[in-house]
Amino acid sequence: MSEDAVRVEVRGWLAANWDPELGLVEWRTRLARSGWGVPTWPKQWYGRELPEAMVPVVEEAFDEVGAIGVAKTGIRTLAAATILAHGTDMQKEKFLLRILTGEDTWCQLFSEPGSGSDVAGAVTRADFRGNQWVVNGQKVWTTSAHKAHWGLLLARTNWDAAKHRGLSYFVIDMKQPGIAVHPLRQMNGFASFNQVFLTDAIVPPEMIVSTEGDGWTVTNTTLMHERRGADGLRGQPKGSDRPGRIYTEEREEIAVALEPYRWYPSRAGRVDMVLPRAIETGAIDDPVVRQEVAKLLIMARCAEWTARRARAAKEQGRPQGPEGSLGKLAASVVARAAARVHTQITGAGALLSGPDAPAGGLVAEIMLSVPAVSIAGGTDEIQRNIIAERVLKMPREASEDTKRPFRDVPRNTVG
Amino acid sequence: MSEDAVRVEVRGWLAANWDPELGLVEWRTRLARSGWGVPTWPKQWYGRELPEAMVPVVEEAFDEVGAIGVAKTGIRTLAAATILAHGTDMQKEKFLLRILTGEDTWCQLFSEPGSGSDVAGAVTRADFRGNQWVVNGQKVWTTSAHKAHWGLLLARTNWDAAKHRGLSYFVIDMKQPGIAVHPLRQMNGFASFNQVFLTDAIVPPEMIVSTEGDGWTVTNTTLMHERRGADGLRGQPKGSDRPGRIYTEEREEIAVALEPYRWYPSRAGRVDMVLPRAIETGAIDDPVVRQEVAKLLIMARCAEWTARRARAAKEQGRPQGPEGSLGKLAASVVARAAARVHTQITGAGALLSGPDAPAGGLVAEIMLSVPAVSIAGGTDEIQRNIIAERVLKMPREASEDTKRPFRDVPRNTVG
Amino acid sequence: MKFSFSGEQEAFRESLRGYLAERSSTREVRRLMETEAGWTREAWARMNAEMGLAAVRIPEAYGGQGFGFSEQCIVLEEMGRVLLCAPYFSSAVLAAGAILQVGTEAQKAALLPGIASGEVVATLAWVEDGGGWEAEATALSAMFDGDGWRLSGHKSFVLDGHTADLIVVLARGAKGLSLFTVAGAAVERRLLPGIDPTRKLARLVFDGVAAELLGEEGGAAEPFGRVMAEAAVCLANEMVGGAERLREDALAYALMRMQFGRSIAGFQSMKHKQADMLMEVELAKSAAYFAAAALDEGDSDVAATASLAKAAASEAYLQTAIHAVQIHGGIGFTWDNDTHLWFKRAKASEVMLGDAHLHRERMMQAMVEGVR
């Protein structure tokens, strides 16, 4: 199908179907059924099997009329991609549509207190007892667990197998007595994540994804989609300020989804605020400050242009160059530098926090949030390992834990 | 013996024996025989078995009358300490006195092109053929090899033994046909070191130090004395400008010994020149330059005070704290920063070299010499390993080469 | 110059370390930091009764113990290690330092014994809303109205300003800068929410408040500079104490934590980071110790040395804190882990009394003046 043909067809469909006075779920149900919500998906499952390159064409047509797309907040897209790749038809039937409409919310139960960077070191256990899986353990860094209907669960089902082979992957019902969710407060005062305690939580046998022992493969599908979504250029979803029932509902959906992550722009260092604040405070007249601001802006611009270079190469269908793997590490260097420059510009005021503090408390929030950036989603050290091993083809660290039964691997009892 | 008793005795001996019109060798021979030249050494070998703490007392008495001590240039003190610890009586008889008088010059044949940081990886071979050792291989980073009478040689004598157990230690006559010495030119244009090519070079059997296969132990004695001598506070020997035949001879001795290392102060960054040059060039009026100069001076002062703190603790007989292991690494950070600040202060002039260049070419020399400091005598990386393992007791890197026959260990054929 | 502590000093440090470890657990720190005052009279009184901490550097003639800066800096280093929540810096360093520098004999005799015993908690108020750390930025005005002195204006960033009994205030009058004392209760005061909850700051409003002149009228600028240099040295020592504690905790964590089937302390990047941290902290300690000794020995270039020590401590503490959070990984970013308590102190101390840029500039001015 040519670009023009797609454009004509999607425009036609929108002309006939789009209505901003519909309810959000109603519209998205209609949209999902049409195949235009996720046009690259299989025809059998809400898609049209169009190539990636057609996505911008479809999106453009939606933008022309202000039509809203399928739900995208949270980790639902990772859940969908994983189920699409590895799930049974029953699972696809049960979950995919409600993911697209936004009716169900999902969370990811991978990280544990004892295994942060080392996801495959999970020790949460799932034992098959009677006719169901019984899950015990603790998960952490779970976003939205308190709201989620379903969880993507990685658990160990075989302790005699080697580390990566004893894992299985489940979809778990989060609304059950065996699951307790507690907020995890951060050093910046926010609580964006949860700890999830699983005590004899139940998973019916049909809710395993792929087969027993194949959990690491499935996990990698999820993680791959997570990494793809993070090229550092994506902003936070904003919603439209147009009038109409559906826009109101979408704004609410976004606001609820973003609430725990209000501080995310601060953790990146708010480079955008640096020059205006330096001018506003008069610090810009200090040549020493100018040097520091310049160093920061140079790094930030270089990082941004590097990401754009990577994206441009991708859009041209070129093989990915090294520039595509650097975004996360660069962002971390930029964020740290930004926190220092903000401190320097702000002077004594940097001692204060709260609404009366400089920039309404944002400077304090930046200083106390920035440390997250070099840790969350893979520490700087892990990023450097990945760059060295995958991009530069340097030797991998000799593994000391992958070739023996996992029960013999030294590990922390609890984080 | 009390401090006072030592003081009285050494003063008495000096009053009777010191004469600045003696020849250097004649005086030192007399001095060595008296035991006052190396008072901590055994009585049998030119010493008096006095404790370390008495050394400053003796030195003070020498300073009072301007008396010259035993020869100290080059690696002779390491040779002496090693022979004293591991040598046979015949070796001590043959070498020690002529080391102290300065008649013999020594060099150290440890490093090889294929094993820089990894001294124990030496592949120079010594084979016992007929009734003597026959040596073949290549050594590098050898100071004064072209002048040396004797060399301290580390060579592999057993290829079936593990890495550290197949080495032996020899004293080798440097003035023989099997040894060719070539200067090794550095990136800064100087040639302070040699490459030494050994082709069927001969060592008689009585010139092995300790036993066959014990070479690594002996080497460690040499290296330990080398490290002890490097606390970063020692300046270059200067010699006295007094009149008298012996002072003239000493000045010549020092000048000859220092000639290949004229650039050594430059490699440390010449922090002492920074403030005067910043004032002289007017760069000091630039607040950005002031910050950079301050950062450098802070690091340099902190490093100096840390070395003094370590020395003070040692003088008080306290166990060495962590501060004693940091000098080399700190010096390297300081030197690199100094090179940058010199560049910044000098501006366009930093493009020039030679006598008409800024500071008579010293700025260029600094820029091109500083890289040596983080490499020579143990790279920064090796220093960090040592600090982490010895001071902080962190786990050692798993060794991949120490537990199998050395002939099976992967290595470079040539550097 | 002295480059090592004496046996007595080491013994003092050791006993103090044990004492403070018991009295100022992080549990206690967390309890106090959630209170508005940030410290309690009972604990502070007990600490002074048992260890006489506030008295260390106050001369015996005024009820103190008569030790020098080296000893006071041991106290500060150990307090910094445990993030002690007590009005020590405000009262025994800043206020006592100012009174010792400019007070008349009678004023010292009247004011210092209370501070030494800990019964009176004093502080020093000099910075204003503009945030300038230098005395010249002072706008708060002092007027003599026949009856006595009256102060009008405000002060901000005042350490323990909302709880202090006695406030030493820098003010501008007809003859220039002078210091005054004011009863804490006479001032309108408000806690300022801050990034470091273990050390409270307040904003004070002076609405024609009656004040006593401390020392001579108009002569405060120069001795105040000395007070600031002393305070910088004291803070630097407190900071290196915190930095060392963070470093040690991060090392202990790395040695204990297993990932990928091995201790993370075995990873070379971790080893190198820890080696760098050790170097940074030890270098900053050397400067802090040297500066304290320089104060005791009456060195002429104390201004440069004090600023050097503060700048070095700022960089080392903050860098150590950043590394420490990073080494702990995700857990280090949580509220329940203690690392952030020191991180916040590091960040606040970096700013307090002027940041590293300011002190480097001060240092250079003093050094260039010395050379030219």
Add this chain to the structure above:
Amino acid sequence: MKFSFSGEQEAFRESLRGYLAERSSTREVRRLMETEAGWTREAWARMNAEMGLAAVRIPEAYGGQGFGFSEQCIVLEEMGRVLLCAPYFSSAVLAAGAILQVGTEAQKAALLPGIASGEVVATLAWVEDGGGWEAEATALSAMFDGDGWRLSGHKSFVLDGHTADLIVVLARGAKGLSLFTVAGAAVERRLLPGIDPTRKLARLVFDGVAAELLGEEGGAAEPFGRVMAEAAVCLANEMVGGAERLREDALAYALMRMQFGRSIAGFQSMKHKQADMLMEVELAKSAAYFAAAALDEGDSDVAATASLAKAAASEAYLQTAIHAVQIHGGIGFTWDNDTHLWFKRAKASEVMLGDAHLHRERMMQAMVEGVR
């Protein structure tokens, strides 16, 4: 803004890389750097005959190929990779850039074809002994004596100044700054020993030398600023070429070198260092590429972008060079190892056209002006 090279551009780069690898081995670089001239007419003529390098950015109307900065910067990046010893930067960047900016139509038609063909080697002389990179520092004087213009004074740090046929000179006259052309042979000139033997500098003395006015009298200050911005972008691209080559060589060495029975590339500190080097070089490349594209697209804030690119390249190249020597260990400090050739170019390029501090200041001035 364009963020990728076209297929044609990539193909051009590839063929040029192969060509230069053959023509500019380090053996050839070492041979030429020991000569006084630093390059040979024969090799330069051949290179232009075969690849037309000097012509790339000169418009077709003046005998050039009419490409843009993006293409010229590909040439520079590739030359930087191999440390090509040729008068490209002096002639095709600096001199041609100045003539294009200020020359009259007739002058362009007269001067550029020779430069484009490589038959004429030109250079630009603006800095003097004081070492100021800014046009304002110019003291060399231009006087009109009825017959024509005469230049008196000196220039220093002139790239290929001792070998160039034609020298474009910045001079100060009654109406301010103007550019002039002078025959190389008419000037007293002396090679200046430099830290980078692959790129020669000269000092020129003008003793009332006859000169042609280039363009208009007195109007050079502004277009000269543009010439400098273009040169900064060109140099930045040359620098990232050198940095990338150093990075690749250091990686190859690490992969090959065995110590302790294993490849040193397996040590985590080596892996992390190489990852950091990759990041630094790639980030600097992005800035250099962006700046070249910005010149081609006529961006309004080219001054800021050019300085940004030069500052980023300076830091990245020098840092890469320092790492590269370190990775090679002792061997990297020897004359026989090639690393120092790039190290010296990195150091010289850092200084050339103004160091990172200067360019950061320029960038900020341009940006703040843009905002205010």
